[in-house]
Amino acid sequence: MYRLCNLIFAGIVSAALxxxxxxxxxxxxxxxxxxxxxxxxxPGDADQAQQVLSDLSQILPAYRDMLxxxxxxxxxxxxSSDSSSPSGFVSLPVVRSVWESVPYSSLSSGADWFRxxxxxxxxxxxxxxxxxxxxxxxxxxxxxxxxxMAMTHSFIPGWIYEGDATIAETxxxxxxxxxxxxxxxSLRALLIEHPQLSYRELSQGSYVHGYPDMYAYGYVxxxxxxxxxxxxxxxxxxxxxxxxxxxxLSPTIAISSLMxxxxxxxxxxxxxxxxxxxxxxxQMQGRIITPRVPVVIPDAYGAVRIEAYAVHDRTITAxxxxxxxxxxxxxxxxxxxxxxxxxxRVPASDVVIAKEYLLWIEHRPKRSDPGSTIDVLVxxxxxxxxxxxxxxxxxxxxxxxxxxGKFVAVSTYDPQMGSSVQVFDVHTGLPGPIIxxxxxxxxxxxxxxxxxxxxxxxxxEGRYLTRYTLQGDAQRLFFAGHHxxxxxxxxxxxxxxxxxxxxxxxxxxxxxxxxxxxxxxxSRYGLWDxxxxxxxxxxxxxxxxxxxxxxxxxTDAQVLPVRRSxxxxxxxxxxxxxxxxxxxxxxVGAEVLPYRRIDWVFTPYARGILLPETFSELTLGFTCxxxxxxxxxxxxxxxxxxxREPVFHTSWTRxxxxxxxxxxxxxxxxxxxxxxxxxxxxxxxxxxxxRHGRALDHSLGGRVQVSDALLPDxxxxxxxxxxISFGLQAxxxxxxxxxxxITHEISAFTALxxxxxxxxxxxxxxxxxxxxxxxxxxxSSRVSxxxxxxxxxxxxxxxxxxxxxxxxxxxxxxxxxxxxRYLVPLGYPDLSVARTFFIKRIRAELFFDHTYWxxxxxxxxxxxxxxxxxxxxxxxxxxxxxxxASYRLEDQRFAWDLILFSIPIPL
Numbered sequence: 001m002y003r004l005c006n007l008i009f010a011g012i013v014s015a016a017l018x019x020x021x022x023x024x025x026x027x028x029x030x031x032x033x034x035x036x037x038x039x040x041x042x043p044g045d046a047d048q049a050q051q052v053l054s055d056l057s058q059i060l061p062a063y064r065d066m067l068x069x070x071x072x073x074x075x076x077x078x079x080s081s082d083s084s085s086p087s088g089f090v091s092l093p094v095v096r097s098v099w100e101s102v103p104y105s106s107l108s109s110g111a112d113w114f115r116x117x118x119x120x121x122x123x124x125x126x127x128x129x130x131x132x133x134x135x136x137x138x139x140x141x142x143x144x145x146x147x148x149m150a151m152t153h154s155f156i157p158g159w160i161y162e163g164d165a166t167i168a169e170t171x172x173x174x175x176x177x178x179x180x181x182x183x184x185x186s187l188r189a190l191l192i193e194h195p196q197l198s199y200r201e202l203s204q205g206s207y208v209h210g211y212p213d214m215y216a217y218g219y220v221x222x223x224x225x226x227x228x229x230x231x232x233x234x235x236x237x238x239x240x241x242x243x244x245x246x247x248x249l250s251p252t253i254a255i256s257s258l259m260x261x262x263x264x265x266x267x268x269x270x271x272x273x274x275x276x277x278x279x280x281x282x283q284m285q286g287r288i289i290t291p292r293v294p295v296v297i298p299d300a301y302g303a304v305r306i307e308a309y310a311v312h313d314r315t316i317t318a319x320x321x322x323x324x325x326x327x328x329x330x331x332x333x334x335x336x337x338x339x340x341x342x343x344x345r346v347p348a349s350d351v352v353i354a355k356e357y358l359l360w361i362e363h364r365p366k367r368s369d370p371g372s373t374i375d376v377l378v379x380x381x382x383x384x385x386x387x388x389x390x391x392x393x394x395x396x397x398x399x400x401x402x403x404x405g406k407f408v409a410v411s412t413y414d415p416q417m418g419s420s421v422q423v424f425d426v427h428t429g430l431p432g433p434i435i436x437x438x439x440x441x442x443x444x445x446x447x448x449x450x451x452x453x454x455x456x457x458x459x460x461e462g463r464y465l466t467r468y469t470l471q472g473d474a475q476r477l478f479f480a481g482h483h484x485x486x487x488x489x490x491x492x493x494x495x496x497x498x499x500x501x502x503x504x505x506x507x508x509x510x511x512x513x514x515x516x517x518x519x520x521x522x523s524r525y526g527l528w529d530x531x532x533x534x535x536x537x538x539x540x541x542x543x544x545x546x547x548x549x550x551x552x553x554x555t556d557a558q559v560l561p562v563r564r565s566x567x568x569x570x571x572x573x574x575x576x577x578x579x580x581x582x583x584x585x586x587x588v589g590a591e592v593l594p595y596r597r598i599d600w601v602f603t604p605y606a607r608g609i610l611l612p613e614t615f616s617e618l619t620l621g622f623t624c625x626x627x628x629x630x631x632x633x634x635x636x637x638x639x640x641x642x643x644r645e646p647v648f649h650t651s652w653t654r655x656x657x658x659x660x661x662x663x664x665x666x667x668x669x670x671x672x673x674x675x676x677x678x679x680x681x682x683x684x685x686x687x688x689x690x691r692h693g694r695a696l697d698h699s700l701g702g703r704v705q706v707s708d709a710l711l712p713d714x715x716x717x718x719x720x721x722x723x724i725s726f727g728l729q730a731x732x733x734x735x736x737x738x739x740x741x742i743t744h745e746i747s748a749f750t751a752l753x754x755x756x757x758x759x760x761x762x763x764x765x766x767x768x769x770x771x772x773x774x775x776x777x778x779x780s781s782r783v784s785x786x787x788x789x790x791x792x793x794x795x796x797x798x799x800x801x802x803x804x805x806x807x808x809x810x811x812x813x814x815x816x817x818x819x820x821r822y823l824v825p826l827g828y829p830d831l832s833v834a835r836t837f838f839i840k841r842i843r844a845e846l847f848f849d850h851t852y853w854x855x856x857x858x859x860x861x862x863x864x865x866x867x868x869x870x871x872x873x874x875x876x877x878x879x880x881x882x883x884x885a886s887y888r889l890e891d892q893r894f895a896w897d898l899i900l901f902s903i904p905i906p907l
Contacts, residue, residue, distance in 0.1 A: 029628075031599065036072060038599065040627060041079040045101070048114055049079060052099075055118040063126040063168070068235040071132070075125050076601065076627035079114075088117045090124040093145030094601050096627040097121050112175055112460075119172050123165040127238060128152075134243025144605025144623070155250040156241055157203065157265070163218020164234065167226060170219075174482050178219055181500035181526060182484065186546045187212040187220070188280065189525040191273060193544030199269035201830065204838040204870050208828040210304050210546020217269070224272045225258060233258050248872060283503060290521040292541065292551040296337045306540050306548040307346075308398065310353040311533040315340055316550060317382075319351045319358070327351075329358060329382070344385060348378070350398045354405045357426060358382050361395045361410070377410055379426065390429040393422065401426060402448040403490075409453060411443035419443045421453060423470065433470045447488035447495065449512070454495060456485045465495070465510065478510060478517070487529035489537075496520070496537065498528030501562070507539055507553065508562070519560040521553060600624050600631075616641035621649075630655055640668075758787040776823055783816035798849035800860035800886025800895040815853040822846045826865075833869075841868040862886035864899065 032039045032049050037056050041049040056077065064072065073095050081101045088099040099117045131152050132140055140148040170178030177183045190211065191197060205211050226234055240254040255263045296316055305321035316332045327346040332339060350361035358380045375395040380387045390408075396419070397411040408426045413419050418440040423432035437443065437457060444456035449467065454477070457464045463480040477495075486498035486505065493513045498505055502519065505526030509518050520537070521527050527539040530553075537553045604622040621636025631654050638647040651664035662682040746762050765780040798817065827842040845864040851857060866882035884897040 036074045038074070038076040038627070039079065040076060042081065045079055045081075048101075052077060052079065052114050052118060055115055056122055059118055059122045060126060063123055064129065066231045066235065067126055067130045067238055068232075069126055069129045072129055073125070074601075076599070077121075078627055086113070088121045090121050090128070092128065092149040093603055093623065094625045094627070094629065094632075095145065095603075096601065096629075097125065112173075116169050116173055116175050119176070120165045120169040123168040124161060127161060127164065130235070130238040131156075131242035133239055134245075136242040136245050139245075142606050142608065144607070144621075145603050146623075147605070147607075151245045152242075155245045155247055157214070157251055159203070159214035159218030159221060160241070160251065161218075162215045163220075163222035166215050166219045167223055177215070178223075179482065180484050181503060181505050182486070182528070184212070184216050184220065185505065185526050185542055186210060187216050188276075189542045189544050190546065191277060192280065192524060195273070195277060197273070198832075199266040200832050200835070200838060202269065203265075204830075204832075204840065206828065206830050207825075207841050208545065208830065212546075220276060221265075221268055221272050224268070224275065225255075229258055284524065287522045288557070290523060290527075291554040291557050292521075292523075292527070292539075293554075294337075294541075294549050295334065295538065295552050296332045296550040297547065304547060306529075306550065307349055308351040308353050309529075309531065309538075309540075309550060310355070311531055311536075311538050312355060317353050318550070319346055319353065319360075321349075350395070352399045352401055352408070354401050354426075356382060356405065357401075359390075359399050359401070359408060359426070361399065377408075377424070379429070388429070390424055390426075391422070391431065396442070397444060397446075400446045400448065403450075407432065407448075409446055409448075411446065411455075413442070421446070421455065421468070433472075435468050435470070435472050437466070437468070437474065445485060445488045445497075447490050449490055449495075454488060454490070454512075456480075456488070465497075467512075477512065478515070487531075489530040489532045491532040491535060494532075496530040496532060498530060498539070500526075507537070509559075517562040519562055520555055522560070527551070527553065600626050610641075617647070619647075760785045778819075778821045778823075780819045781816070782819075783814070785814050787813065798851040798858045798860045798888075799847060799884065800849075800862060800888050800897070801851075801858055813854065815851070817849060817851040819850075820848045836872055837869045839867050839869045842866070843868065857890075859889040860886045860895075861889070866899065 029040055030043050030046065030049070032041075032053050034053055034057055037053060037060070039049045039053045039056075056075075060072070060075075063069075076096045078096065078098045079101060080098055086100055088097065090097040099114065099121065101113075128148075132148065136148055136151055139151050166177055170176030190209070201209075202211055202217055203214075222234075225237065229237075237254050237258050240257045241250055244250060244253050246253065252262070252264045255265065255268055259268075296318065307319040307321055307327060309316060309318035311334070314334050316334055317329070318332065319327055319329050321327055327349060328343040329346050330339060330343050331341040346358070346360060348360045348362040352359050360378055360380075362376045362378050364374055364376055374392050376392050377390040377395065377399060378387055379390055391410075393410070393412050394414060395410050396413045399408050399410045401408050406426060407423055409421050409423050411419065412422055417436070419437060419442050421435040421437075421443055423434070424430065425432065435453070437455075438459075442458040444458055444463070446453055446455045448454075451470065453468045453470075455466055455468060457466050462482045463485055465477040465480065465485070467475045467477060480499065481501070483499050483501040484505075489496040493511055495510045495512060497508055497510070499508050500506075501508070504523065505528045506523060507520040507527050507530050509520050510516075521539070523541065525542045527541050529540045531538045537555050539551055539553055540548050541551045543549055602622060602624050605620075607619040607621075608617070609619075610616050617638045617640050619636050619638035621634065621638075623632065623634045625632040631652075633650070633652050635650045636648070638649075639645075640647055645668060648667040649665070651662065653662045662680070664678075664680050666678040746760070762783045763780070764782075765778065823843060823845050825841060825843045829839050829842065831839045833839060843866055845866065846862075847864065848859075848861045850859045862885045864882060864884045866880045868878065868880050871879055879901045880899070881901055882899050884899055886895045886897070887893075888895060
C-alpha cells in the first residue's frame with residue numbers, strides 16, 4: 001500500500017523537496033530566528049541574514065493582514081551561494097524557502113536583491129497560509145503537507161501564485177519587475193499583432209510563438225482584479241481557492257465569487273486584454289512610428305534572444321540564444337541577412353564581440369569547493385576559436401571593449417568592498433587599474449569615451465550616468481531616476497541608450513557637451529541596446545513571435561524633446577508606498593543559534609485510502625527533515641484493511657554535495673512465518689567537471705537491496721525472486737542543452753541460498769545534439785544475462801511485437817536489445833481540440849529495434865507519428881499520442897499500433 005501512496009505523491013513531493021538550489025554545508029552555517037522565521041546562512045553572510053530576518057519579520061505580518069490570515073507556518077529561509085543563477089523558491093511539504101545570493105543584473109545590489117526576494121517569496125509564504133482553509137485545510141490534516149501541496153498545485157494555475165507575488169514585489173519596491181516596460185514587452189507585441197489570442201493559447205505555450213511566461217500574464221490578470229476589488233477582494237479570492245480545490249473549476253469558482261457572475265479564466269483574460277489594448281491605443285495616439293528597416297532575422301524560427309552583437313563594415317556578428325541549440329556565434333551579411341559563417345557554440349552568456357575576439361563571463365565550480373562557483377573572464381579567437389582565461393572574480397555585467405580593441409573593462413561586486421571596474425589588456429590579459437566608485441554603488445552598463453569610461457551607477461535613489469577616468473576621477477552627467485538604461489553606445493559627443501522613461505523601451509540620446517536630452521525613437525513594442533557604426537543607428541526590436549530582430553533606425557525621421565522628468569518614478573497603478581514600509585533595523589529579540597545546529601521540520605500526517613478490490617489502508621506517519629534537505633527521515637505505520645495486518649515503513653536519506661545515500665525498510669508481519677521485509681541502501685557519488693568548455697555531470701554509485709519473496713504472484717511476470725541485489729551506475733551528461741552525451745548503467749541481482757539465479761543488466765545510451773531544430777539521434781543498448789532460469793521479456797523487446805507473440809520462457813541465459821531512434825519535427829499546429837487538448841507539435845520518430853538471445857532474435861523497423869500536446873490548460877502535463885507502423889523483419893509483416901498518451905522523452 002505504501003508503494004501506491006508513493007506512486008501518487010512521489011513526483012510532486014520530490015519536485016518540492018529537491019527543486020532549484022544547491023545545498024550548503026550544515027557544519028558551516030549559522031541560524032538566526034525570530035517569531036517563527038529562521039534564516040540559515042554562512043557565517044560570512046551574517047549582515048545579509050540579519051537584513052532578511054528584519055525584512056521578513058515585518059513583511060509577513062503585513063501580508064497576513066492584507067490577506068486576512070490568522071494562523072501561520074514556521075518558515076526557515078536558506079540563503080545559498082551554491083548557484084550562479086538568480087532564483088528563489090518556496091516549497092512544501094518540507095516548509096522552507098531557498099534564496100540564491102546571485103542577483104539579477106538589473107538590481108541595485110545584493111541587499112536590494114534579498115529585499116526583492118523577501119517581498120516576492122514572502123508573498124508565496126503567506127499565500128500558502130491563506131490557502132490552508134476549507135477542503136485544503138482538511139487535506140492538510142489527514143494527508144500532511146504533501147497532500148496540501150498536491151491539491152493546491154494540481155488545481156490552482158501557477159499564474160495566480162506568480163502574478164500576485166510579482167505585483168507584491170512591484171508595489172513595495174523600486175526594483176520590481178512590473179516597473180520595467182520590458183517585463184510585458186512580449187505580451188504587448190503579441191496582443192497588438194494578434195488581438196484574437198486566447199487564454200488557452202497563452203497558457204499552453206508553443207514551439208513557434210514565444211509566449212510570455214505566467215509571471216507576465218499573471219501580473220496583468222491579478223492586477224486587473226486587485227485594481228477593481230482591492231486587497232480585501234484578493235484575500236477572499238485566496239480563501240475561496242483554498243476552500244474549494246476542485247479540479248478544473250477552482251479558479252473559475254474563485255473568480256466568479258469575486259466578480260459576482262460566472263467568469264472563467266478565459267473570460268477574465270478577454271477583459272484584461274480589452275483593457276490593455278485600450279491603454280496602449282491611447283498611449284500611441286498622435287505619434288509617428290520611427291522608420292526602421294529589419295537587418296537580420298537570425299533563423300527560420302528566430303533566435304529568441306540576442307545576447308550581444310556588433311556591426312562591422314559589411315557584416316554583423318551576433319551571439320544569439322536559440323531554443324534548440326543554446327548560445328551560438330554567427331556572422332551575417334549586412335544587406336540581405338544571409339549567414340556568412342557557420343554557427344559556433346558559446347558556453348556562457350554575458351558576452352561582448354569585437355572583430356577579432358569574443359569575450360564572455362563563464363561560471364565555473366571552484367576547485368576548492370565544487371559546490372560553489374566563480375566567474376571567469378574568457379577570450380576566444382573568432383578565427384581559430386582558441387579560448388583563454390583572462391581573469392577570475394565576481395562579475396556583475398557584460399565586459400566592454402575599448403573602441404580600438406586594446407582594453408576590456410568588467411564590472412565587479414564584492415560584499416565587503418562594493419562595486420568596482422577592473423580593466424584588462426585584451427591581448428595579454430594583464431590587469432590594469434581598478435576603479436572604485438562610491439561604496440556599494442552598483443555598476444551597470446558601460447561605454448568607452450576615448451580614455452574614460454561612462455558607466456551607469458545604480459544608487460538607492462536611482463540611476464546616474466557618470467564619467468570615470470582610469471585614475472578614478474568622477475563626473476556625474478545626469479540622473480535617470482529608477483528607469484532602466486539598456487545599453488550604451490557612443491557617437492562623438494552623443495551617448496545613445498535605451499530607457500523605459502516613456503512607458504515603452506525607446507532609444508534616447510544625451511549630448512555630453514551641451515547636456516541636452518532627446519528621445520530618438522517612437523515604436524510600438526520597443527527598441528533597446530543601441531549600436532552606432534559610421535553614424536548609423538542599429539537597435540534590437542521585438543516581433544510578435546517574441547523574436548529579437550536587429551533593425552536599422554532612421555534617426556532623421558524625428559528627434560523629440562524629452563517630455564517627462566527623469567527623476568520621476570514610472571507610473572504604476574499598483575504603487576501604494578504610503579501603506580507599506582519595511583524598516584531595516586535589526587529584528588527585536590532575534591536569537592542567534594550556534595553553528596552546526598539546524599532545526600528539523602516535523603510534519604505528521606494521517607491517511608486513509610479505500611480502493612475496492614485493490615488496496616485498503618489506514619496510515620499514520622510523519623516526515624522529519626532539515627530545511628537544507630541534507631537529511632530526511634520518514635516513518636509510517638499502516639493497517640491493511642483487506643489483509644488485516646499492519647505495515648511499517650521507514651527511510652533515511654542524506655544528500656550532500658558529493659554523496660547521496662538512502663536507507664529504507666518495509667516490514668509486514670507474516671502468517672506463521674518470518675515477516676516480509678524489504679531493506680534497501682543507495683549510495684551515489686556525484687561530481688561536476690568542466691572539459692573543453694563543457695560542464696559535465698558524473699555519477700558513480702549503486703544499490704544494495706535485501707528482501708524476501710515479496711508478493712511473488714504479483715511480480716511473477718517480472719521474474720523478481722531475489723533476496724539480495726546490488727547495482728552500479730556510471731553516467732556522464734553534458735549540462736549544456738543538446739550537447740552529445742552518454743550514460744552507462746550496470747546492475748546485478750542475486751539471492752541468498754542455492755537455486756537462485758544471478759542476473760546482470762547493462763544499459764548504454766548515446767544521444768547526439770540537435771542536427772536540425774528539435775531533432776536528434778538516440779542509440780541505446782540493453783543486455784541481461786542470467787545464470788539460471790528464465791529472463792523476463794518485459795521492457796526489453798522490439799517494437800511491433802506484442803507480448804503475447806513472444807515466448808514466455810525463452811529458457812536462455814542471455815537476452816538483449818539494440819535500438820536506434822531519429823526524431824524529426826513535422827509541424828507546429830498550435831491547435832485546440834475540444835477545448836481540452838492543445839496540440840503543439842507533430843513529429844515523427846524513425847526507429848530500428850533488434851532483440852536477441854542465445855539462439856534467436858526479433859527485429860523491426862518503422863516510424864511513429866506523434867502529436868505532442870498538453871491536457872487542459874490547468875495542467876502543464878506534456879503528453880504524446882499517435883500511431884506506430886513497424887515492419888517485422890523475421891516474418892515480413894507490417895504491424896500497426898495505437899499509442900495512447902505516452903510521456904515524451906526530451907533530448
